[in-house]
Amino acid sequence: MSDFMKKRLIVIVGPTAVGKTKIAIQLAKIFYSEIISADSRQLYKEMTIGTAKPSAIELGEVRHHFIDQVPIENAYDAGQYGRDALDLISVIFQTNDTLIMCGGSGLYIKAVLEGFDEMPDIPDVIRQQIIEEYNAKGLDWLQRQVQENDPEYFDVVDQKNPQRLMRAMEVIRHSSLPASSFRKKEKRELPFEVVKIGLELDREVIYDRINQRVDNMFEAGLLEEARKLYPKKSLNALQTVGYQELFGYFDGDYDLEEAVRLLKRNTRRYAKRQMTWFKKDEEIKWFHPNQLDTIVNFINAK
Numbered sequence: 001m002s003d004f005m006k007k008r009l010i011v012i013v014g015p016t017a018v019g020k021t022k023i024a025i026q027l028a029k030i031f032y033s034e035i036i037s038a039d040s041r042q043l044y045k046e047m048t049i050g051t052a053k054p055s056a057i058e059l060g061e062v063r064h065h066f067i068d069q070v071p072i073e074n075a076y077d078a079g080q081y082g083r084d085a086l087d088l089i090s091v092i093f094q095t096n097d098t099l100i101m102c103g104g105s106g107l108y109i110k111a112v113l114e115g116f117d118e119m120p121d122i123p124d125v126i127r128q129q130i131i132e133e134y135n136a137k138g139l140d141w142l143q144r145q146v147q148e149n150d151p152e153y154f155d156v157v158d159q160k161n162p163q164r165l166m167r168a169m170e171v172i173r174h175s176s177l178p179a180s181s182f183r184k185k186e187k188r189e190l191p192f193e194v195v196k197i198g199l200e201l202d203r204e205v206i207y208d209r210i211n212q213r214v215d216n217m218f219e220a221g222l223l224e225e226a227r228k229l230y231p232k233k234s235l236n237a238l239q240t241v242g243y244q245e246l247f248g249y250f251d252g253d254y255d256l257e258e259a260v261r262l263l264k265r266n267t268r269r270y271a272k273r274q275m276t277w278f279k280k281d282e283e284i285k286w287f288h289p290n291q292l293d294t295i296v297n298f299i300n301a302k
Helices: 022-031 056-063 078-092 106-113 122-136 138-148 151-156 160-177 203-220 222-232 246-251 256-279 292-301
Strands: 008-013 035-037 098-102 193-199 283-287
Touching: 008 022, 008 106, 022 056, 022 098, 022 122, 022 193, 022 292, 035 078, 035 193, 078 098, 078 106, 122 138, 122 160, 138 160, 151 256, 193 203, 193 292, 203 222, 203 256, 222 246, 246 256, 246 292
Parallel strands: 008 098, 008 193, 035 098, 193 283
Antiparallel strands: none
8 A cells, every 4th residue: 555655646637629638648758657538438439530539649659548448339337437447547556656547527537536425226117217208308308307406416417418317317216315415425545646637728719629629520520420320329328419419410300510510519518517527626726738847847746
């Protein structure tokens, strides 16, 4: 245990398109480290363009983990990620003093650093009832239910992900308590130091970068990637911004121009929710993405 106290995990967080990957790679090179991705969608093998994975060149610069790890058919959640990531961290720390964790999935980072309380077992009858109501009434109804009954959870959850919303409703109906009440209140004791770095830009800049990123995704073949995944659109892995908007286009709900508009809008909204989540953590020290030297000095001073 004492040996691990000499180790440190540098956690890089921030909204989508802020530049986390670039900073993580730069820091990994400076500290002779590896990178653990904390992105709930980049770990799926078949989802590449729509999840803004690091490029082949970037992946070749520094060793990355939890990218292209599981097929989209496999069930994989934050709890499993937390266990797997901690196991990997303990292995890497046998030979490395510093390790970089980088990503925008706050729940996945929380799973590693804090863990979760055990959620109650849900009777099948309740689960089936909620599924049937969702199928009959739609996503808007499901969102309203969670927002009214558990606003704290609704503020940070992926609001376009019906599986996560239905899971919250299962807990609410079974226990008469909000799902957020089962979130672990006491942080686990970790056998290594954690340094939390947040990256932020002015909102207008982030929004412009998101819009440009979406345009770049289409140029890189996002439409074709989504079309290949369309037959599996009901899978949990695909209930996410970047694919759902295009599935609606394939369904004939709207034209391609509207799909692009929705994708940009929903990505901007997701970025806002990410910042809401991370800004609640007072341990995060915030920097502009261009402040690499300042970030390095801050880490070395810890």
